[in-house]
Amino acid sequence: MRKNRVFGVAMSGLLATAAFGAAPVAAQDVTLDLWNFGAMGLEELITQYEAEHGIKVNIVQRGYDEHHEALLTSLMAGEVPDIAAVEVGYNSLFKATPQVFTDLRQFGAEALEPTYLDWRWAQGVATDGTIIGIPTDVGGIAMCFRTDLFEAAGLPTDPDEVSALWPDWDAFIETGKTFTAANTGAKFIDSAGGSVYNLVKNQGTEKYYAPNDPDTLIYETNPQNLKAWATAVAAIEAGLSANISQFSPEWNAGMANGDFAVLGCPAWMMNYIQGQAPDTAGKWNIASAPEKGGNWGGTQLTVPAASDNAQAAYDLIAWLLTPERQLEVFKLHGNFPSTPELYDTPEIQDFTSEFFSGAPVGKIFAESAKALHPVYEGPRERAIDREFGNGLGRIEAGLETADEAWASTLANVLLALQN
Amino acid sequence: MATTSTPGGAAPRTSLWGRLDERIGGYAYIAPFFIVFGLFGLIPILFTAWVSLHQWGALSDPTFVSFDNYARLLADPRFWNAAFNTLSIWVISTVPQLILALFLAHVLNETLLRGKGIFRMAMLVPNITSVLAVGIVFSSIFGRDYGLMNFLLESLGLNRVDWQASQPSSHVAISTMVMWRWTGYNTLILLAAMQAIPRDLYEVAAMDGAGRLRQFFTVTVPQLRNTIIFVTIVSTIGGMQIFTEPLVFGGTQQAITGGAARQYQTLALFLYEQGFRNFQFGYASTIAWVLFIVILGFSVVNLLLTRRIARD
Numbered sequence: 001m002r003k004n005r006v007f008g009v010a011m012s013g014l015l016a017t018a019a020f021g022a023a024p025v026a027a028q029d030v031t032l033d034l035w036n037f038g039a040m041g042l043e044e045l046i047t048q049y050e051a052e053h054g055i056k057v058n059i060v061q062r063g064y065d066e067h068h069e070a071l072l073t074s075l076m077a078g079e080v081p082d083i084a085a086v087e088v089g090y091n092s093l094f095k096a097t098p099q100v101f102t103d104l105r106q107f108g109a110e111a112l113e114p115t116y117l118d119w120r121w122a123q124g125v126a127t128d129g130t131i132i133g134i135p136t137d138v139g140g141i142a143m144c145f146r147t148d149l150f151e152a153a154g155l156p157t158d159p160d161e162v163s164a165l166w167p168d169w170d171a172f173i174e175t176g177k178t179f180t181a182a183n184t185g186a187k188f189i190d191s192a193g194g195s196v197y198n199l200v201k202n203q204g205t206e207k208y209y210a211p212n213d214p215d216t217l218i219y220e221t222n223p224q225n226l227k228a229w230a231t232a233v234a235a236i237e238a239g240l241s242a243n244i245s246q247f248s249p250e251w252n253a254g255m256a257n258g259d260f261a262v263l264g265c266p267a268w269m270m271n272y273i274q275g276q277a278p279d280t281a282g283k284w285n286i287a288s289a290p291e292k293g294g295n296w297g298g299t300q301l302t303v304p305a306a307s308d309n310a311q312a313a314y315d316l317i318a319w320l321l322t323p324e325r326q327l328e329v330f331k332l333h334g335n336f337p338s339t340p341e342l343y344d345t346p347e348i349q350d351f352t353s354e355f356f357s358g359a360p361v362g363k364i365f366a367e368s369a370k371a372l373h374p375v376y377e378g379p380r381e382r383a384i385d386r387e388f389g390n391g392l393g394r395i396e397a398g399l400e401t402a403d404e405a406w407a408s409t410l411a412n413v414l415l416a417l418q419n
Numbered sequence: 420m421a422t423t424s425t426p427g428g429a430a431p432r433t434s435l436w437g438r439l440d441e442r443i444g445g446y447a448y449i450a451p452f453f454i455v456f457g458l459f460g461l462i463p464i465l466f467t468a469w470v471s472l473h474q475w476g477a478l479s480d481p482t483f484v485s486f487d488n489y490a491r492l493l494a495d496p497r498f499w500n501a502a503f504n505t506l507s508i509w510v511i512s513t514v515p516q517l518i519l520a521l522f523l524a525h526v527l528n529e530t531l532l533r534g535k536g537i538f539r540m541a542m543l544v545p546n547i548t549s550v551l552a553v554g555i556v557f558s559s560i561f562g563r564d565y566g567l568m569n570f571l572l573e574s575l576g577l578n579r580v581d582w583q584a585s586q587p588s589s590h591v592a593i594s595t596m597v598m599w600r601w602t603g604y605n606t607l608i609l610l611a612a613m614q615a616i617p618r619d620l621y622e623v624a625a626m627d628g629a630g631r632l633r634q635f636f637t638v639t640v641p642q643l644r645n646t647i648i649f650v651t652i653v654s655t656i657g658g659m660q661i662f663t664e665p666l667v668f669g670g671t672q673q674a675i676t677g678g679a680a681r682q683y684q685t686l687a688l689f690l691y692e693q694g695f696r697n698f699q700f701g702y703a704s705t706i707a708w709v710l711f712i713v714i715l716g717f718s719v720v721n722l723l724l725t726r727r728i729a730r731d
Binding site: 065069072073075076093096097100244245248249250253254259383386389390391392393394396397398399400415416418419 | 474476477478479491495496497559562563564565581584585670673675676678679680682695696697698699
C-alpha cells in the first residue's frame with residue numbers, strides 16, 4: 001500500500017513535469033530580452049512593435065563597457081538575451097567566435113545587405129561568412145557648439161563661419177585659445193580624450209591595427225594616432241579641456257550647466273545632448289569637424305545562438321532597422337541611418353533640428369556619412385583605446401607630463417594585451 | 420542503557436534506525452553547514468586554484484600553464500600598485516576608525532548619558548545602509564565640480580580638491596566611506612566588551628587616585644585588548660577585499676581601473692578587471708589565490724598575537 005502511494009506521488013509529479021514541459025507556448029507569451037548600452041533611441045519603436053505584434057520586450061540598458069562585458073559573460077554561461085547590441089569597438093572580439101551567435105542567414109538576412117552601407121554591413125559579418133548582426137546607425141563626425149558661449153567670447157555663431165574658424169586641428173586649438181582668453185567661465189571642450197583624440201583618431205584610415213590583420217599592431221607608429229595624441233596634448237596644455245570624463249554624471253551636469261562650449265559630435269551624440277540637457281534647447285548649433293570626415297561608433301544588433309526565440313528576435317531586428325524606421329529614430333533622437341538610399345531624399349536633406357537652432361542636421365550628417373570609409377578595428381581595440389584615454393587623463397589631472405604619459409601608455413597597452 | 424542489559428537476557432534491542440541514529444545522527448545534524456560550505460566555499464576555492472594554473476580566455480578552453488600566472492603576477496607593476504592602494508586605504512580607514520569607535524563606546528558607556536538606546540541604535544544605521552547607496556552619496560559629496568566637500572572647502576577659503584585625481588586624496592575619500600559605514604559597528608562591539616569590565620577595577624583605580632583619563636588608559640584599554648584585536652582582524656579581512664566603495668567612487672568607465680593612473684585600484688578591483696573586463700580567468704584566479712594567502716597570513720599573525728596576549 002505504502003509503496004504504491006509513494007509510487008503514485010512520484011508518477012503524478014512526473015506527469016505534472018511532463019505536462020508543464022509540453023505546454024504549448026502561445027505567440028502572445030513571447031518575451032524578448034534586449035540588451036543594449038547608452039542612447040540608441042529605439043525605445044519608442046519597440047513600444048510600437050510590442051503593441052502591434054503582441055510580444056513583450058525587456059530592455060536592459062548598461063554602460064558601454066559593462067554591457068559588452070555582461071554580454072560576453074552571458075555568452076559563456078549560456079544564459080543569454082535574445083537580442084544584444086555589439087559595438088564596433090568590441091566587434092572583432094565577438095566575431096572571433098561566430099558560433100555563439102545565430103547565423104542570421106538562416107532567416108534570409110543576406111537579402112538585406114544592399115540596404116546598408118557596405119562597410120557597416122561588413123562589420124556584422126564574420127570571416128567565415130556568418131552574419132551575426134544587422135547595422136544600426138553610423139556616427140559621422142561634426143562639432144556641436146554652444147552659440148551663447150561663443151557669442152559671449154566674441155566668436156561667430158553662424159555654423160558656416162564657425163566651420164571656417166577651424167579648417168584643420170591646429171586652427172581648432174587656436175580658436176580654443178581665443179575662446180579661453182575671453183574668460184567666459186566655461187572651458188572650450190569637455191575632454192581632450194572625447195572631443196579631440198577620438199575624433200582625430202577616427203578620421204584616419206587605420207587605428208590601432210593594420211587593415212584586416214588582427215595580429216599586427218600599429219598604434220605606436222600610425223601617424224594618425226600620433227597626430228590624435230599630439231593634438232589632444234596641445235588642447236590640454238592650452239588649458240582648453242574641462243577634464244570631465246564622457247558619459248559620467250559630471251559630464252551630464254556640465255553639459256546642462258554650460259561648463260564647456262564645444263562637444264565632438266558623432267550623430268548619436270545629439271541623442272545624448274537632447275536627453276541629458278533638455279533645457280539647453282536652442283543654445284546649440286552644429287559646425288563641421290576640422291579636416292572633415294571620420295566615423296565614431298556603430299552597432300550591430302545580434303541574436304545569441306542560445307536564444308530560445310531567435311526567429312522572433314530576428315523579426316524585431318529586421319523591422320527596427322529598415323530605412324524608414326532608422327529615419328524615424330534620426331528625426332526623433334539624432335542617430336543617423338546606415339541606409340544610403342535615404343541620404344538624398346528630401347526627408348533627410350531638408351530636415352533641420354530645432355534643438356540645435358535649426359541646424360540642417362540631415363544635410364550635415366548625410367554629407368559626412370557619404371564620405372565615410374571602412375576602418376578596421378581589431379579584437380583588443382577597446383582595451384587599447386582605454387589605455388590611451390587613461391594616458392590623456394593622467395596628463396589632464398596633472399599626474400604626468402605628455403612624454404611620461406606616452407611612455408606609460410605604451411607600457412600599459414603591452415600589459416593589457418598580455419595573455 | 421548498556422549497563423541494564425545482561426548477556427543472554429531480554430535486553431531492549433534498539434532498532435536499526437536507532438543504532439544508525441546514534442552512529443551518524445550527529446553528522447547529519449551538522450551536515451547542512453558542511454554541505455553548504457563545501458558547495459559555496461570549498462569547491463569554488465579549489466576550483467579557483469585549478470583555474471589559476473591555466474590560461475583561460477573568453478570563449479576559449481583552458482590550457483595548463485603551471486605556475487606561470489603566479490610568476491607573471493609578481494612581476495606585474497599593476498599588482499603591486501593595487502596591493503599598495505589596498506594597504507593604504509586599509510590603514511587610513513582602520514586606524515582613525517578604531518580610535519573614534521573607542522571614544523564613542525566610552526561616551527555611550529557613561530552613566531550620565533541619556534537616551535542610550537537611541538544612540539546605540541543610531542550607531543548601526545550606517546552599517547545596514549546599502550553600500551551602493553553610501554557610495555553614490557559619498558561620490559557626489561566628493562565630486563570635483565559640484566561636490567559638497569569642495570563647496571565647504573571653498574567657503575572656508577581653501578582650495579578645491581580634485582578628489583579622484585590623486586592617490587592621497589582618493590584614498591582619503593574612499594576611507595571616509597569605509598569609516599562612515601563601520602565605525603558604529605565597531606563601537607557596539609567595543610561597548611559590549613566595556614560593559615563586561617568589572618566595576619570594582621574602576622573603584623580600586625579611583626581609590627588609588629586615578630582620574631577619569633588615567634582610568635580609561637590603564638583600566639579600559641588594557642581590558643579591551645582582545646576585543647581590539649578581534650575588531651582589527653575583522654577590519655583587516657574586510658579591508659583587504661574592499662571593492663564596492665572604490666568602484667562606486669570612480670563612477671564611470673574608469674572605475675574598474677581605479678582612475679586614469681590606477682590611483683585607487685584595490686586588489687579586488689584588479690581581480691575584477693582581469694577576470695571580467697579582460698576575461699583572463701586564469702590570471703584573475705591567481706590574484707584571488709594570492710589575496711586568499713595574504714588574508715590567511717594576516718589572520719594567522721593576528722591569531723598568534725591574540726593567543727600570546729591571552730596567555731599574559
